[in-house]
Amino acid sequence: xxxxxxxxxxxxxxxxxxxxxxxxxxxxxxxxxxxxxxxxxxxxxxxxxxxxxxxxxxxxxxxxxxxxxxxxxxxxxxxxxxxxxxxxxxxxxxxxxxxxxxxxxxxxxxxxxxxxxxxxxxxxxxxxxxxxxxxxxxxxxxxxxxxxxxxxxxxxxxxxxxxxxxxxxxxxxxxxxxxxxxxxxxxxxxxxxxxxxxxxxxxxxxxxxxxxxxxxxxxxxxxxxxxxxxxxxxxxxxxxxxxxxxxxxxxxxxxxxxxxxxxxxxxxxxxxxxxxxxxxxxxxxxxxxxxxxxxxxxxxxxxxxxxxxxxxxxxxxxxxxxxxxxxxxxxxxxxxxxxxxxxxxxxxxxxxxxxxxxxxxxxxxxxxxxxxxxxxxxxxxxxxxxxxxxxxxxxxxxxxxxxxxxxxxxxxxxxxxxxxxxxxxxxxxxxxxxxxxxxxxxxxxxx
Numbered sequence: 001x002x003x004x005x006x007x008x009x010x011x012x013x014x015x016x017x018x019x020x021x022x023x024x025x026x027x028x029x030x031x032x033x034x035x036x037x038x039x040x041x042x043x044x045x046x047x048x049x050x051x052x053x054x055x056x057x058x059x060x061x062x063x064x065x066x067x068x069x070x071x072x073x074x075x076x077x078x079x080x081x082x083x084x085x086x087x088x089x090x091x092x093x094x095x096x097x098x099x100x101x102x103x104x105x106x107x108x109x110x111x112x113x114x115x116x117x118x119x120x121x122x123x124x125x126x127x128x129x130x131x132x133x134x135x136x137x138x139x140x141x142x143x144x145x146x147x148x149x150x151x152x153x154x155x156x157x158x159x160x161x162x163x164x165x166x167x168x169x170x171x172x173x174x175x176x177x178x179x180x181x182x183x184x185x186x187x188x189x190x191x192x193x194x195x196x197x198x199x200x201x202x203x204x205x206x207x208x209x210x211x212x213x214x215x216x217x218x219x220x221x222x223x224x225x226x227x228x229x230x231x232x233x234x235x236x237x238x239x240x241x242x243x244x245x246x247x248x249x250x251x252x253x254x255x256x257x258x259x260x261x262x263x264x265x266x267x268x269x270x271x272x273x274x275x276x277x278x279x280x281x282x283x284x285x286x287x288x289x290x291x292x293x294x295x296x297x298x299x300x301x302x303x304x305x306x307x308x309x310x311x312x313x314x315x316x317x318x319x320x321x322x323x324x325x326x327x328x329x330x331x332x333x334x335x336x337x338x339x340x341x342x343x344x345x346x347x348x349x350x351x352x353x354x355x356x357x358x359x360x361x362x363x364x365x366x367x368x369x370x371x372x373x374x375x376x377x378x379x380x381x382x383x384x385x386x387x388x389x390x391x392x393x394x395x396x397x398x399x400x401x402x403x404x405x406x407x408x409x410x411x412x413x414x415x416x417x418x419x420x421x422x423x424x425x426x427x428x429x430x431x432x433x434x435x436x437x438x439x440x441x442x443x444x445x446x447x
Contacts, residue, residue, distance in 0.1 A: 003137060003172055010112050017110075024087075031087060037107035040115045043122035050079035051434070052125035054108055057089035058277075059349050059368070060131045063154055063210040065096050066423045067129075072100050074427065078434070081123060083108035085134075088279060088323060095324040111136040120146055127433045129426070130180075131210070132156055137172055140179040149181040149433035153426040154210040155194060156186045158367055162193040174198025182429050184208075184422070187371045207429075208422035209372060211351045216331065221356070224331020231297075231312060235268035236334050236399045241326050242277045242348035243339035247363075248285050250342055252292050252317070253388035258395060259316060270399060273329045275320035277339060277348065282321040289317045299325055330356050334405060335398050337361040337391065340368075350376055355416045359408035361385050361394050375419065381412035 018035055025032040036042055053068060055061045061084060071080065080103040084090040093105050109119040116138040127149040130136075133156055143150055157165075165173040177183065177199040184207030185191040191204045228237065240251040255272040262269040272294075276285045289296045297315040300322050301307060320326055330336055336353035340346060342363035350360055350372055360382040366373035376382035383398075385391040398405045 003141075003175075006137060006169065006172055007113055010110070014112070034087065034107050038110050038115075040109045040119040040122065043118065045122050046124055048079045049124055049126040050081040050104070051430070052081045052083065052123060052128040054083045054128065054130045054134055055085070055089060055093070056132065056134055057084070057086040058092045060134075061089050061093045061096065062214065062349055062352070064131050066213045066215065067153065067210060067426055068097055068100070068103070070423055070427050071430070072103070074431075075434070078102070080104070081106070081125060091323050109139065111138045113138050116142040126437045127151070127430065129153055129430060133161070135173065135176050137176045140176055144179040149437060150179055151426070151429055151433065152180050152183045153207065154186055154422060155183045156190045156369075157193050157197070158370075159193065162197060165197055181433065184426055184429065205425075207425040208419060209369070210422045210426065211349060211369070211372070212416055212419045213421070213423040214351055214355050214416070216327065216352075216355050220327045221331050223328035227328055228332040231315070231318065232271045232332070236270040237273065237332055238270060238335040238337065238395055238399070239273040239275065239326075239329050239333040239353070240337045241275045241330065241339060241353070243274060244277055244343050244345055245281070247339050247342045248274060248276070248288055250388045250391060251337065252289065252294070254392035254395060255294075255317065256292065257388070257392040258399075261396070269316065271315065271318060273318045273320060273333065275326045275329065279323060282319065286319050286321070289319065327352060330358060333358060335359050335361065335395060337385075341365045342385070347373065350382065351416055354381060354412035357409040357413040359383070359398050359405055360412055361391065375415050376412060379411040379415050381408050381415060
């Protein structure tokens, strides 16, 4: 596929995409204006030459956070522009990064030629950092034409995706990966795949995965301890995080088995915390929970003081129906199941609960971060499950043996600690790019 055909297909799809965004804006006023932002319409021209950092969605925002904070500390005078491809990702970025000074957050431009030109003309970045698999041919072409250094951090591409790229868009992808000044691959296998796509070997390095540099914020840990004391003093807690359609039913079936077994033994029944990946599914999941006969609590409303203590004590399932609240619940939990893995989504972030020393459960679909999953599994931190029976069995194994649970959790934290450093390597490459681009003294590092 050539660039002209690729751009034509995007233009053909644009009306449907525009209608989708208009519909979202009509349903939720918070989404109004996002279509214009994605089309780079109405952007005010900038003259401050920001560093542009781009993430696809929630997971990539999480990966980018430590790098952005390091940049803000090391280059306090450097303007930062962070773009995010999805509404949920942008909301999460506002929670994590919105308070940082000299930082602008906005919707990512779509990869249409006209949009790319408008965005580059208005933003005028001094350099750009993309994360993981953000390979957008038109945006990268326009950036390269403007002489902007392009870096791909925490870069990954699966064997399957690389094969499809070579089969259907070989020349286009060769030009796309060659636009990057430097590609910091997650693994040696990712490095070889980028070279096979056409990247110049001397431009591809192994930096590792930015997600390994995640450090749990102290306030999240403190909030987790408070949640545990309020919601589940004296009973086990397990979290099903970032779940998708189909996974909640599996988790609820496993939970029902745990509750029945606890009641038969006269033991305290565990609390299940479910955090759906997409906000639009919160009400749907609440209905599913109640249809199964569970006593439900919802996160929204817990802090208003109106939920009676006896209702909290009787709750069997808690629904996390607010973005950005999953981490404190991981901190409150004994065991974490990470969603997107029982269904063929590719799995979500295993490293957040791992960094909190929580033993992990996941399904077979962890292709979004296979190296992470493999290292956690090899260490004994991650157990694989396939259905409600195996999920219930793994939960019983962990929740009924505190020593095993502690040992697996410590193994998870050790994996995270042993494989950090990608942020430092990315920061060094960005610093070098800034030094080449900026006027002398424009963005000096902090002393």
